[in-house]
Amino acid sequence: MPKIKRSFVWxxxxxxxxxxxxxxxxxxxAVLPTYTSALSDTTYIESPVQAPSPKYVLIEEVTGVSCVNxxxxxxxxxxxxxxxxxxxxxxxxxxxxxxxxxxIVLNPLQVMTSKDAQTIVTNPPFAYPGAGPLAMIxxxxxxxxxxxxxxxxxxxxxxxxxxxxxEVTAPNNNAPVNINLTAAYSAGKINISVSLHYTANQTDxxxxxxxxxxxxxxxxxxxxxxxxxxxxxxxxxxxASVSAPLGDIISTPTLPTAGRVVVTTYQYPTANSTYxxxxxxxxxxxxxxxxxxxxxxxxxxxxxxxxxxxxxx
Numbered sequence: 001m002p003k004i005k006r007s008f009v010w011x012x013x014x015x016x017x018x019x020x021x022x023x024x025x026x027x028x029x030a031v032l033p034t035y036t037s038a039l040s041d042t043t044y045i046e047s048p049v050q051a052p053s054p055k056y057v058l059i060e061e062v063t064g065v066s067c068v069n070x071x072x073x074x075x076x077x078x079x080x081x082x083x084x085x086x087x088x089x090x091x092x093x094x095x096x097x098x099x100x101x102x103x104i105v106l107n108p109l110q111v112m113t114s115k116d117a118q119t120i121v122t123n124p125p126f127a128y129p130g131a132g133p134l135a136m137i138x139x140x141x142x143x144x145x146x147x148x149x150x151x152x153x154x155x156x157x158x159x160x161x162x163x164x165x166x167e168v169t170a171p172n173n174n175a176p177v178n179i180n181l182t183a184a185y186s187a188g189k190i191n192i193s194v195s196l197h198y199t200a201n202q203t204d205x206x207x208x209x210x211x212x213x214x215x216x217x218x219x220x221x222x223x224x225x226x227x228x229x230x231x232x233x234x235x236x237x238x239x240a241s242v243s244a245p246l247g248d249i250i251s252t253p254t255l256p257t258a259g260r261v262v263v264t265t266y267q268y269p270t271a272n273s274t275y276x277x278x279x280x281x282x283x284x285x286x287x288x289x290x291x292x293x294x295x296x297x298x299x300x301x302x303x304x305x306x307x308x309x310x311x312x313x
Contacts, residue, residue, distance in 0.1 A: 073133025207247030
């Protein structure tokens with residue numbers, strides 16, 4: 001074969017290869033994921049599709065330092081985290097819902113009330129009934145029959161284990177989206193990367209929520225016998241939401257299908273954050289990033305997958 005023809009053949013092969021690679025990736029397409037708080041985002045299709053990860057269940061507990069029944073709920077939540085695929089978040093909502101975190105109640109007291117938590121539990125779909133301990137399990141309406149739980153999305157601590165079990169058994173035992181997280185603290189900022197890998201086709205768009213939580217907070221708590229433990233250890237406390245409190249909409253070029261990947265970066269604090277700097281009372285060594293993908297349309301709010309990672313520093 002003449003040299004010029006061989007060169008042409010190789011050129012065609014190279015062009016075909018490049019077109020094939022490009023067809024698997026669509027960085028910065030015309031319609032990007034829509035986030036209110038993200039620094040950057042991109043989306044593409046990966047092949048082969050990732051195998052689905054085991055399902056992790058999100059427990060969102062409402063608690064408080066003057067809630068005498070809440071320590072029993074803390075024990076149940078800790079046990080479920082230790083024995084099941086569970087990610088826990090504890091909301092302190094203060095007097096916006098019921099008077100449990102007012103500084104005059106206990107001394108010493110570190111106020112753990114979160115405005116972002118208040119936004120969540122006053123949102124109509126989650127209409128918090130004002131007692132504790134109660135929790136949403138994967139934001140699923142389990143019809144648990146609680147008379148004081150509007151819509152039955154909240155359940156008492158005695159029912160949490162059964163709700164978790166139903167969420168991790170077939171057909172819910174594999175997640176339709178995998179979540180990969182990184183989180184690092186540097187120069188006064190927490191830098192977060194959230195990588196979503198869809199493993200199954202979806203019929204609706206979703207939201208992603210990203211929270212900061214802290215463990216090992218030592219402050220007062222009223223116990224069931226009305227005594228005060230001034231050295232009580234509080235875990236899983238929601239400090240703030242990095243995304244919008246009710247989640248950031250993921251708007252991909254089409255509805256998510258198996259192989260769709262969405263990679264988003266966040267930084268906290270941001271211009272929209274509750275704080276302009278990390279409060280001195282927060283201990284970065286005990287903090288985590290929690291991320292979860294969830295529905296938000298057609299009166300369906302269930303969590304598809306949840307993940308948690310410590311913040312490196």
